[in-house]
Amino acid sequence: MALLEVENLRAGYGSVPVLHGVDLAVEEGSNAVLLGLNGAGKSTTLMTLAGLLPVTGGEIRYDGAVLKGSPGARVRQGIVLVPEGRHVFPALTVKQNLRLGAWTIRRDAARVKENLREVSAIFPRLDERADQLAGTLSGGEQQMLAIGRGMMSSPRLLLIDEASLGLSPKLTEQVFAAVKLINERGTTVLMVEQNAGVLAQADTAFVMQQGRITVSGSGADTLNDDAVRAAYLGA
Amino acid sequence: MGAFFALGIFQGAVYGLLAVGIVLVYKAKRVFNFAQGEFGGVAAFAAFYLVVNLGLPYWVGIVGGLAAAVAMGLTVERVIVRPLESASRTIMLVALVGVALFTIAIIVLLGQPIPRVMPPLMAGTGLNILGAGILPQQLILLAVLAVLAAAMAWFFKTDLGLAVLASSQDTRAAQVVGISPVAISRLVWGMAALLGGIAGLLYAPVGIFTPGFMTLTMLVPAFAAAVLGGMTSLPGAFLGGIAIGVVQNLGIYLLGQQLKVPGAAELGVFALLMLVLLIRPQGLLGKEA
Numbered sequence: 268m269a270l271l272e273v274e275n276l277r278a279g280y281g282s283v284p285v286l287h288g289v290d291l292a293v294e295e296g297s298n299a300v301l302l303g304l305n306g307a308g309k310s311t312t313l314m315t316l317a318g319l320l321p322v323t324g325g326e327i328r329y330d331g332a333v334l335k336g337s338p339g340a341r342v343r344q345g346i347v348l349v350p351e352g353r354h355v356f357p358a359l360t361v362k363q364n365l366r367l368g369a370w371t372i373r374r375d376a377a378r379v380k381e382n383l384r385e386v387s388a389i390f391p392r393l394d395e396r397a398d399q400l401a402g403t404l405s406g407g408e409q410q411m412l413a414i415g416r417g418m419m420s421s422p423r424l425l426l427i428d429e430a431s432l433g434l435s436p437k438l439t440e441q442v443f444a445a446v447k448l449i450n451e452r453g454t455t456v457l458m459v460e461q462n463a464g465v466l467a468q469a470d471t472a473f474v475m476q477q478g479r480i481t482v483s484g485s486g487a488d489t490l491n492d493d494a495v496r497a498a499y500l501g502a
Numbered sequence: 503m504g505a506f507f508a509l510g511i512f513q514g515a516v517y518g519l520l521a522v523g524i525v526l527v528y529k530a531k532r533v534f535n536f537a538q539g540e541f542g543g544v545a546a547f548a549a550f551y552l553v554v555n556l557g558l559p560y561w562v563g564i565v566g567g568l569a570a571a572v573a574m575g576l577t578v579e580r581v582i583v584r585p586l587e588s589a590s591r592t593i594m595l596v597a598l599v600g601v602a603l604f605t606i607a608i609i610v611l612l613g614q615p616i617p618r619v620m621p622p623l624m625a626g627t628g629l630n631i632l633g634a635g636i637l638p639q640q641l642i643l644l645a646v647l648a649v650l651a652a653a654m655a656w657f658f659k660t661d662l663g664l665a666v667l668a669s670s671q672d673t674r675a676a677q678v679v680g681i682s683p684v685a686i687s688r689l690v691w692g693m694a695a696l697l698g699g700i701a702g703l704l705y706a707p708v709g710i711f712t713p714g715f716m717t718l719t720m721l722v723p724a725f726a727a728a729v730l731g732g733m734t735s736l737p738g739a740f741l742g743g744i745a746i747g748v749v750q751n752l753g754i755y756l757l758g759q760q761l762k763v764p765g766a767a768e769l770g771v772f773a774l775l776m777l778v779l780l781i782r783p784q785g786l787l788g789k790e791a
Contacts, residue, residue: 317678319677319678320676330651336606338677338678338680339677339680339681341682342678342679342680347678347680348678350674350675350678354675354678355675356667356668356671356672356673356675356676357671357672358671359664359667359668359671363509363664365666366661366664367661367665367674367679368660368674368679369683370665370679370680370681371679372682373661390709416679417678418678420679420680428775
């Protein structure tokens with residue numbers, strides 16, 4: 268049984284439907300990628316999974332049970348979103364941002380410390396910038412902080428929304444490598460991307476168009492799919 | 503002149519206490535809380551009712567007064583602030599002015615629009631400080647203010663305090679890490695109401711008080727103090743309050759008594775405000791313009 272199973276999911280903003288029946292499944296421990304162009308419904312899917320948007324139809328099952336509850340309750344269950352546009356706390360330091368990432372486990376000091384060590388190991392740059400205000404970091408550093416903050420609550424399923432947005436190819440590569448490392452250390456990852464380069468490291472890939480999944484398969488197969496190549500790699 | 507200076511500090515302490523509550527709400531929610539004074543009004547009248555009308559011990563009056571203020575804060579948060587969360591700040595501001603007027607009307611309705619005298623927390627004759635008769639009550643006020651200022655500074659270093667700051671900087675990000683915006687909103691309004699309540703309880707016994715006394719005499723100088731301090735700085739609000747109190751009283755002495763200028767206190771405050779805003783638009787301890 269997959270860790271996350273989404274069946275015929277419908278959701279949207281107020282009376283504007285965006286998702287018209289999304290089906291996908293993410294296995295525990297895997298690195299899954301949800302690929303699609305602007306407006307396809309990728310972010311809407313992640314926000315609905317994180318509890319920021321209501322489900323209007325269909326079902327989300329997580330760890331075998333129907334998923335519901337507030338965004339905070341889902342963080343406690345291990346579902347953590349790294350939102351599009353980073354959304355770090357600009358006037359707090361890097362250290363304080365990370366500390367708030369551990370909000371749901373804040374009473375477990377040992378675990379917070381352990382997670383902080385782990386984040387420093389993956390993103391040594393954040394260590395160097397510990398006392399700097401997050402708003403003064405570069406785009407790449409802010410993205411690392413957003414992912415690091417997400418790691419602080421010991422997530423089981425990390426949802427990463429367009430980590431490569433606005434980053435140089437080199438930085439994008441670094442961020443993808445960090446996500447790969449996080450996944451290898453045992454966290455299940457579902458990434459939303461427009462950058463098909465990420466498919467190389469994906470176990471599973473889903474392509475989304477107009478609120479539906481149109482292609483799904485292994486990362487490698489999807490990378491070699493003619494329609495996908497035409498749409499995302501210009502080949 | 504020394505006496506006016508000393509009086510100014512004690513009066514300024516109340517402004518500062520009210521201003522700290524105003525800054526807390528502004529910092530967390532970007533809302534100008536015009537109902538801040540009435541948290542103190544409600545606390546003072548509730549305490550008066552318990553202590554004078556019912557003859558209960560003073561500590562019951564304090565606890566009851568503060569409880570009434572916090573209850574009012576939570577009610578305002580639930581009934582007025584939260585439904586208007588996404589409304590324009592102007593609508594929110596007008597609604598909060600409405601809360602203040604409504605509260606005063608309720609107090610007039612329940613009691614009578616007559617002046618009352620609240621017995622002081624600590625009896626005793628005045629101490630002579632710089633030639634001014636300072637009541638024990640006023641010394642307590644200063645001590646309470648110092649303790650509260652320290653407590654607030656400590657609070658914003660805790661996880662909970664950081665969560666309040668984080669929510670004000672990016673609500674979506676706060677939700678993403680699992681912070682409940684509703685819980686934070688309740689906390690902030692509850693704390694602001696508690697601060698306002700303390701201000702009311704400390705100020706009421708200093709003189710006579712009438713319905714609306716906090717809003718009519720305290721709120722405008724408190725806002726001036728908050729602006730003077732930089733609007734987002736809690737120590738700034740505290741210092742701003744003291745500065746306003748001192749300038750008001752020195753204005754009365756220098757302009758009023760010596761030069762016979764009418765409205766000397768107000769004149770002094772506005773001159774100070776103008777001067778600070780011209781030289782340091784970000785306020786005394788504000789970080790940005």
